[in-house]
Amino acid sequence: MTIKRQTRSLIVLPKDEHGSHFQTLMAIMIAAVTLIGALVAWRIALTTEAATDADFAGMQAVLAAEETQISNDVDLFRHYRAYTQYSVYSDLQSELVDASASEIAEGSAATSQIFFPRRYLNRDGSYAIERQLGELWAQASQDRDLNAMPHFMEADLLRDKASQLTGIFILLTMSLFFYTSAEGIYHERRRLRYTLGSIGTVLLLVTVLAALLIELQS
Numbered sequence: 001m002t003i004k005r006q007t008r009s010l011i012v013l014p015k016d017e018h019g020s021h022f023q024t025l026m027a028i029m030i031a032a033v034t035l036i037g038a039l040v041a042w043r044i045a046l047t048t049e050a051a052t053d054a055d056f057a058g059m060q061a062v063l064a065a066e067e068t069q070i071s072n073d074v075d076l077f078r079h080y081r082a083y084t085q086y087s088v089y090s091d092l093q094s095e096l097v098d099a100s101a102s103e104i105a106e107g108s109a110a111t112s113q114i115f116f117p118r119r120y121l122n123r124d125g126s127y128a129i130e131r132q133l134g135e136l137w138a139q140a141s142q143d144r145d146l147n148a149m150p151h152f153m154e155a156d157l158l159r160d161k162a163s164q165l166t167g168i169f170i171l172l173t174m175s176l177f178f179y180t181s182a183e184g185i186y187h188e189r190r191r192l193r194y195t196l197g198s199i200g201t202v203l204l205l206v207t208v209l210a211a212l213l214i215e216l217q218s
Helices: 002-095 099-113 129-143 149-184 190-217
Strands: none
Touching: 002 099, 002 129, 002 149, 002 190, 149 190
């Protein structure tokens, strides 16, 4: 009887050791998946925050562009009104016969020139409205960010990246599910344990490679 019991114990012991090793391996893989999942969640949070910052910068650029446009329109209106007075007095000067009246018109035209930039006068006597607006805009863009489109494009790219990382996080949770299931199955069902563990490993490798590609492309 003693010999039979010792023989049975020798037979059972390797199975228990094998099962213990497998559970230890699964515990290590579960810890690895948990760590990688925490890292991916951290990257999702940072990417989402960066997308929000980019949206905010875009909105600031939109407001700055609107303010600049209004300011430029006000300046143009003031200068164009002075130009209109100059143009009227210049035409009146050429039409007046009386010398004193012509001198008054000439003086008024000269005074009007003070209130608008003469460099915007075209050769035909017209006023270069578009050129003035373009130069005012270019000058303002050197001091303020007036282009919102790059910020919004960056925000869209960051949101896409966050969505991709979220998909990776979901795959990691599936990998964690397979590892946990494999760890909890009795060692007698070895094939099922290995199958679940293998699926979890494949998912883990795929998600890690995908995460690295996303980070390298961004």
